Amino acid sequence: MWTDLLAAYAMWMTMAYLTDAWKLNLKHAAAIVNLFWGIVAIMPVGLQFVVDTFMGYYWMVLLSSFSYIAGLGFLSMLTPPDLAAATATCSAYDPECIGQGQKILFFTALALIAVGFSGHLVSVPQFMADQDSHSNHRDSMLCHLFISFTVIHVPIAGAFAIYYIKPWSMRYGIPAICTLVATLIFLTGSCSYRTYRPYGSPLTVLFRVFVASASKIFQKHPRDSSHLYERRDDYYLIPHTRRLRCLDKAAIILATQPLQQQENNSWRLCRVTEVEETKSVLCMIPICMTLILIGVVSSIGTSFCIEQATHMNHEVGA
Structure with a gap:
């Protein structure tokens, strides 16, 4: 769960990455970011069907974790300084240094991260509930206290740390490494997890x-x-x-x-x-259609507000 928060912070900075590193205009970058978050919002419906019909929650947690690792790893490698030698391009953050291979790798990474993000939204809460229902009260309280601690402190630490990490490869690489470590820790308890066969969607x-x-x-x-x-x-x-x-x-x-x-x-x-x-x-479809306006308003937070905060004067009273 705490690695998901780090990955979410990294993806919230994608708007700044597209405008600063790729030098895209505001409309083009916002279209890419909004498309990504729109896919993340819709994909859980299909993944929930896959979980209930074929896979179960344990395997969806693993699949989405590996998808997360691959996507964030691709993002950390596709910056111009890192792929300059492999793609025979320049190493500066200029549009001329963004080759076709980097663009393909970027959109592939976004697709993999969307699968990881949506897969965790679908599987992690229910998988934790399945484990919690068979544990004693003391273990449940300790687990909830640990989760509360990480959910509160990791976002605060990430919010302060991400500003001081300048290389884009590090901004995406650190969440990728943390997700890999968290997945390996998750695998160590595979023999003790309670899993259930899919019951149908x-x-x-x-x-x-x-x-x-x-x-x-x-x-x-x-x-x-x-x-x-x-x-x-x-x-x-x-x-x-x-x-x-x-x-x-x-x-x-x-x-x-x-x-x-x-x-x-x-x-x-x-x-x-x-x-x-x-x-x-x-x-219920007409009711759900009214939520489109809420999506339009919320999309401003991941596009315009991020761009505004990136280029504003950070000195108080200046």
């Missing part, structure tokens, strides 16, 4: 409802909703609603096939509860 239910309703697009809705398929013995039931009735076709029982045969194919027949869950998710 809720997104699979949405996909099944879409596929089942599309396969019965020419079927007529029954007049009585009680004729739709539902397992009455289940303890979790959602009553039928009349909104988005096109999705109700996923729960239509075909008269041409035995019911047991249809129940065995969950991609052709879904429960009313599953259909109603899908309807609820779709009804």
